[in-house]
């Protein structure tokens with residue numbers, strides 16, 4: 001895998017340089033038109049300045065901007081244990097040194113993306129619609145694909161190449177608009193006499209600049225998209241290898257493509273980050289050259305064609321079978337891997353998710369509510385109660401059986417884990433009645449994940465990163481002190 | 485004089501190259517150690533989870549006492565295993581007991597409706613996966629490290645500083661950890 | 670979602686995979702159109718159910734604001750004798766029943782054309798019937 005990253009870097013460098021040349025040329029000629037006779041250098045400086053400035057912004061806040069724009073919310077293990085576990089599994093499989101942050105986007109369109117210019121500060125985000133539609137194996141495939149983007153450094157590429165592309169588009173647009181504007185407005189004030197001296201040269205420069213302003217964005221876009229598509233294939237191949245189960249991702253892609261929902265929080269700039277194009281509905285036919293993602297049906301066919309193993313070589317073989325003579329997607333170093341890796345069997349989970357059916361809709365709603373920090377109670381009579389975080393009363397009488405149900409202070413538990421004892425004291429006051437909850441002590445055995453039962457029977461967990469002095473059970477409110 | 489400088493230069497280059505090889509070997513060995521600790525963490529976590537799981541399942545699975553006892557027994561044997569040589573078979577026996585348990589569970593709808601049990605089951609399934617992935621990545625690292633130790637020219641450095649070949653960690657590969665498919669319908 | 674009467678956050682009750690929003694302060698419930706569709710199976714039965722109430726223009730009872738679209742809801746008559754006044758959103762977002770209205774409906778029976786809705790309410794608010 002490490003060889004692949006190096007090969008990727010080389011290719012990206014070539015691409016960056018060609019895109020950079022486009023930018024410099026464009027800057028030179030546009031500058032020469034705006035500030036004749038020798039504004040070319042100034043143009044280059046301005047063009048590079050635009051690029052540098054935009055890069056700077058995204059380097060320091062890129063992740064948070066993307067996550068904020070897509071309205072993603074960071075979640076803990078408790079909100080969706082399965083998602084969290086799968087991310088950890090893939091982190092281990094990919095040998096990533098740090099655990100990525102996990103985000104859920106409260107939207108129905110199934111999709112996922114990864115961010116993280118630096119791999120130490122990466123994140124994976126999935127939509128609630130994805131979680132409610134996919135089973136464990138499918139979700140694992142999607143997470144593995146996103147994890148591949150992180151280890152293959154694709155986010156870095158997408159961000160910086162995207163910014164280069166953005167700068168080129170910006171400069172061309174400004175230039176073309178100003179040309180159009182000036183040619184209309186100046187006609188009335190100018191004589192039709194030719195400008196004396198150097199007029200010929202200036203005309204040529206203007207023509208070249210216009211041609212560049214039209215062509216450069218198209219050219220860079222094509223370069224950018226072709227590489228971004230290649231990276232999608234590579235991420236699919238890596239995902240198959242990481243999970244050792246290509247069918248998981250294939251079936252996930254199938255599920256995702258069967259839904260025709262746009263993701264309103266995505267836009268053209270963020271689109272390449274997603275596992276499938278979030279704006280896929282328009283221009284599917286045109287998509288071959290100008291699409292950031294390869295056609296889903298083809299990706300599925302390639303994954304399903306991996307019959308004998310999950311090596312990079314197996315993927316390339318299947319790819320060649322599906323795509324015919326298309327150039328190879330896997331760098332040669334990836335093909336040298338000799339060890340055969342077998343496909344594993346599917347996991348035992350029998351439950352199939354039924355999107356659009358009652359259960360699927362319920363799941364979707366519950367995930368969105370969990371993200372929004374609702375507490376979930378199940379009364380002994382079977383009635384489920386979902387309590388919003390701003391609900392103020394400590395108890396709910398079940399309208400079905402009359403039992404009294406205590407409202408767990410869910411948000412409080414999360415806060416306490418981070419802050420420590422002070423919040424508990426405040427929380428106890430908020431709780432009102434002094435019915436003292438159970439107290440127990442747990443002594444930590446090591447530094448890894450540890451789990452134990454609360455006195456009410458609920459499974460409690462502490463993560464390797466846990467630093468608090470105690471945790472509060474979200475079922476019974478009992479406090480367990482954690483000792484080192 | 486010129487020869488002396490040349491000789492000095494050669495010595496400096498050789499030392500720099502040696503240091504380079506030495507450092508990369510150290511880095512690889514650390515990665516192997518790191519990968520091993522990952523497996524260790526997950527094995528421990530599995531040992532912690534089992535008592536809770538058995539406790540919850542007991543009430544529902546009256547007819548599966550044997551399955552449950554097998555797990556408990558396999559767990560204590562795995563915990564008490566001393567050497568790495570004993571550990572491998574003991575842990576793989578535990579994996580077998582767990583996967584049989586996870587298949588049997590599918591036939592107890594009441595148990596599958598218990599939220600507490602579902603949470604534990606997800607944790608156990610995930611821990612099993614993590615052990616598998618950690619093992620896979622450990623073996624990848626070991627392969628890489630062993631190749632470096634045995635191949636020229638890094639084998640010279642490895643010999644000088646007594647880097648030794650690491651062992652692979654093999655939980656018996658029952659068809660790549662295949663879970664036996666049981667169909668009761 | 671906040672209660673249209675007392676503006677407190679409402680809790681959600683779920684039984685048989687159908688949800689009802691319930692205000693624990695005033696005891697009122699909100700039957701959302703989407704949930705009615707889940708319960709009754711298809712959009713057509715939902716629309717038939719929602720339009721089966723007659724608009725009551727003479728009542729001077731205060732009308733409430735729909736918690737979904739925030740527009741004033743209209744009073745419609747329900748119940749076996751048509752004497753119970755409940756609120757219905759003009760955009761058909763759903764219907765609102767105050768605690769007293771709910772109790773009357775539960776006792777007298779009959780809520781709209783489809784008795785599955787009433788059956789669910791009876792099951793969910795079993796304690797209120799006694």
Ligand SMILES: [Zn+2]
Nearest residue numbers: 232235274275
């Ligand atoms: Zn992707």
Ligand SMILES: [Zn+2]
Nearest residue numbers: 379381398401
């Ligand atoms: Zn109850």
Ligand SMILES: [Zn+2]
Nearest residue numbers: 672675692695
């Ligand atoms: Zn109210």
Ligand SMILES: [Zn+2]
Nearest residue numbers: 735738758762
């Ligand atoms: Zn409305």
